Amino acid sequence: xxxxxxxxxxxxxxxxxxxxxxxxxxxxxxxxxxxxxxxxxxxxxxxxxxxxxxxxxxxxxxxxxxxxxxxxxxxxxxxxxxxxxxxxxxxxxxxxxxxxxxxxxxxxxxxxxxxxxxxxxxxxxxxxxxxxxxxxxxxxxxxxxxxxxxxxxxxxxxxxxxxxxxxxxxxxxxxxxxxxxxxxxxxxxxxxxxxxxxxxxxxxxxxxxxxxxxxxxxxxxxxxxxxxxxxxxxxxxxxxxxxxxxxxxxxxxxxxxxxxxxxxxxxxxxxxxxxxxxxxxxxxxxxxxxxxxxxxxxxxxxxxxxxxxxxxxxxxxxxxxxxxxxxxxxxxxx
Amino acid sequence: xxxxxxxxxxxxxxxxxxxxxxxxxxxxxxxxxxxxxxxxxxxxxxxxxxxxxxxxxxxxxxxxxxxxxxxxxxxxxxxxxxxxxxxxxxxxxxxxxxxxxxxxxxxxxxxxxxxxxxxxxxxxxxxxxxxxxxxxxxxxxxxxxxxxxxxxxxxxxxxxxxxxxxxxxxxxxxxxxxxxxxxxxxxxxxxxxxxxxxxxxxxxxxxxxxxxxxxxxxxxxxxxxxxxxxxxxxxxxxxxxxxxxxxxxxxxxxxxxxxxxxxxxxxxxxxxxxxxxxxxxxxxxxxxxxxxxxxxxxxxxxxxxxxxxxxxxxxxxxxxxxxxxxxxxxxxxx
DNA sequence: GTGAAAGCGCTAACAA
DNA sequence: TTGTTAGCGCTTTCAC
Numbered sequence: 117x118x119x120x121x122x123x124x125x126x127x128x129x130x131x132x133x134x135x136x137x138x139x140x141x142x143x144x145x146x147x148x149x150x151x152x153x154x155x156x157x158x159x160x161x162x163x164x165x166x167x168x169x170x171x172x173x174x175x176x177x178x179x180x181x182x183x184x185x186x187x188x189x190x191x192x193x194x195x196x197x198x199x200x201x202x203x204x205x206x207x208x209x210x211x212x213x214x215x216x217x218x219x220x221x222x223x224x225x226x227x228x229x230x231x232x233x234x235x236x237x238x239x240x241x242x243x244x245x246x247x248x249x250x251x252x253x254x255x256x257x258x259x260x261x262x263x264x265x266x267x268x269x270x271x272x273x274x275x276x277x278x279x280x281x282x283x284x285x286x287x288x289x290x291x292x293x294x295x296x297x298x299x300x301x302x303x304x305x306x307x308x309x310x311x312x313x314x315x316x317x318x319x320x321x322x323x324x325x326x327x328x329x330x331x332x333x334x335x336x337x338x339x340x341x342x343x344x345x346x347x348x349x350x351x352x353x354x355x356x357x358x359x360x361x362x363x364x365x366x367x368x369x370x371x372x373x374x375x376x377x378x379x380x381x382x383x384x385x386x387x388x389x390x391x392x393x394x395x396x397x398x399x400x401x402x403x404x405x406x407x408x409x410x411x412x413x414x415x416x417x418x419x420x421x422x423x424x425x426x427x428x429x430x431x432x433x434x435x436x437x438x439x440x441x442x443x444x445x446x447x448x449x450x
Numbered sequence: 451x452x453x454x455x456x457x458x459x460x461x462x463x464x465x466x467x468x469x470x471x472x473x474x475x476x477x478x479x480x481x482x483x484x485x486x487x488x489x490x491x492x493x494x495x496x497x498x499x500x501x502x503x504x505x506x507x508x509x510x511x512x513x514x515x516x517x518x519x520x521x522x523x524x525x526x527x528x529x530x531x532x533x534x535x536x537x538x539x540x541x542x543x544x545x546x547x548x549x550x551x552x553x554x555x556x557x558x559x560x561x562x563x564x565x566x567x568x569x570x571x572x573x574x575x576x577x578x579x580x581x582x583x584x585x586x587x588x589x590x591x592x593x594x595x596x597x598x599x600x601x602x603x604x605x606x607x608x609x610x611x612x613x614x615x616x617x618x619x620x621x622x623x624x625x626x627x628x629x630x631x632x633x634x635x636x637x638x639x640x641x642x643x644x645x646x647x648x649x650x651x652x653x654x655x656x657x658x659x660x661x662x663x664x665x666x667x668x669x670x671x672x673x674x675x676x677x678x679x680x681x682x683x684x685x686x687x688x689x690x691x692x693x694x695x696x697x698x699x700x701x702x703x704x705x706x707x708x709x710x711x712x713x714x715x716x717x718x719x720x721x722x723x724x725x726x727x728x729x730x731x732x733x734x735x736x737x738x739x740x741x742x743x744x745x746x747x748x749x750x751x752x753x754x755x756x757x758x759x760x761x762x763x764x765x766x767x768x769x770x771x772x773x774x775x776x777x778x779x780x781x782x783x784x
Numbered sequence: 785g786t787g788a789a790a791g792c793g794c795t796a797a798c799a800a
Numbered sequence: 801t802t803g804t805t806a807g808c809g810c811t812t813t814c815a816c
Contacts (some may be wrong), residue, residue, distance in 0.1 A: 122809065135787075140811095145786095162590070163567050165810075173809095197520070400705070502793075503808085506794075506810090728804085798804085
């Protein structure tokens with residue numbers, strides 16, 4: 117299968133390759149008659165310009181690399197969806213890379229992305245440490261963080277205010293009449309979704325209930341660890357009437373445990389989730405949850421990255437998108 | 451930020467660019483001393499070979515385009531996960547394209563993928579019609595279908611045997627003692643996940659129960675339409691003791707409806723799902739479901755595509771991966 | 785308005 | 801073992 121090039125088009129239409137190039141890039145600069153001939157030849161030969169050759173000249177590939185922990189995580193998938201849609205709008209494609217939080221793998225990906233001349237990188241969802249920062253630096257590509265941030269290294273980012281969201285979560289539960297409130301938190305070593313939500317929650321209770329809350333157990337944002345955390349929490353304090361979970365999946369784990377004990381949600385215990393992924397609408401009961409604008413986070417991240425790539429200045433390096441509380445069925449007003 | 455090239459490395463290490471190229475591609479053919487010098491220069495300059503220039507010569511980019519309906523669909527995400535992992539193994543990257551089943555969008559994507567010189571395409575999850583076939587033909591790139599197939603056009607594909615899976619689903623329910631069985635099917639116009647599952651199910655009941663089943667309602671594989679379908683089904687025949695749903699999400703929709711009626715799953719009515727996505731493990735009750743090997747489908751698709759790209763012959767154009775039944779809690783043995 | 789030719793960064797003969 | 805050079809497919813001066 118011979119690859120057909122601009123030369124073939126030129127020959128068939130009886131013009132020079134420059135003219136063909138012109139009808140591709142500045143059609144008005146070519147006399148109508150010739151232009152038509154060229155266009156016809158392009159159709160006839162089913163010619164597609166070679167983006168590699170173009171990229172070599174333009175130094176822009178309209179491709180960007182996306183580093184994510186795992187595409188099968190619904191939250192991540194939601195963010196990616198927003199990125200892809202915005203990418204289509206802007207004519208850029210996404211190269212997907214699952215890191216599984218494996219640093220070595222990330223370094224390898226970054227290397228091939230650099231070689232493939234991607235215009236930029238968006239890094240999603242994971243905390244940034246000194247080492248990551250070094251790696252980003254070395255690769256020397258525009259980068260934006262989506263659903264994560266890095267104040268100390270001043271990398272552009274898009275996310276919600278997690279601490280405030282958790283604070284609001286606490287307030288919401290209090291408003292609903294709860295005073296004996298528990299939390300299933302992510303690990304506090306997680307500086308994005310763990311620690312800030314933990315802190316925000318505690319602060320909310322301190323401010324409104326003047327109480328130092330110790331009804332907190334920990335898991336890893338997933339179903340199983342949360343199931344067990346709920347068990348511990350219930351053992352520790354069965355008088356709890358509401359628990360705030362640091363992710364929707366955790367909320368489901370908690371509900372599942374309570375279900376085995378014959379404890380009803382929300383009649384006996386209220387559950388408040390976090391994320392508002394699709395499962396929040398499909399569980400029984402449907403989850404009341406802190407909604408993160410996953411799709412918007414993705415869109416904004418791409419938008420911001422494009423600005424960086426094209427050298428525009430950013431209005432704000434760190435942008436916070438608003439969270440909301442989506443009320444469904446898992447929290448009861450006492 | 452000047453892009454540094456093979457020339458810079460050559461100059462710094464005092465050799466010709468060919469030598470640099472050699473240490474990159476056939477290190478043993480270069481004398482140790484020079485090789486070390488070159489390697490040192492590469493490190494020092496933080497040089498990354500330009501994959502565009504390479505691709506221009508090799509006619510191979512180690513990138514492949516992935517056309518999916520929607521990444522936020524957990525089934526699709528599972529398949530993509532498998533593809534990406536296999537891709538990493540083989541050193542190829544995935545360019546993600548959400549089509550939302552929009553043909554125009556698909557055509558545009560295919561065009562830019564062609565221009566970007568991807569080595570091949572994997573098309574996921576949607577039925578193929580005459581028009582699609584034409585489009586694929588025109589683009590003239592190796593293509594494999596994942597979780598879909600096209601017998602008439604003989605396009606290589608990887609999926610399960612949907613009809614047999616649905617047949618097995620019917621048999622399973624019968625084995626569990628059910629005789630009054632319903633189904634919530636996808637649209638029969640869907641030639642992949644709709645019609646075959648519908649047919650397989652009916653055939654199962656015919657073979658084992660000698661009965662022409664009419665307890666079938668239709669939805670679009672999603673929660674809401676299935677919720678309503680379950681309502682219709684229950685109105686039509688409240689004596690049903692089991693229903694087979696054409697997707698896990700549908701199963702959840704059905705369960706949700708039953709729940710509002712105070713009908714317990716599986717005590718009063720058993721529910722059998724399809725897919726075995728993550729939600730099947732997180733619902734109450736946990737879903738007994740027909741498991742599709744999403745991850746494996748993805749891996750195999752990439753493997754097969756790579757074979758086509760490298761000109762190897764395929765053992766089988768159409769490959770069927772085995773499905774299994776994962777027993778959890780939503781089906782009761784009568 | 786159009787064509788010839790240089791050059792993007794690299795690999796692969798071909799010489800030496 | 802190494803260097804020189806042509807050429808991958810394209811855009812872009814620079815003449816005409």
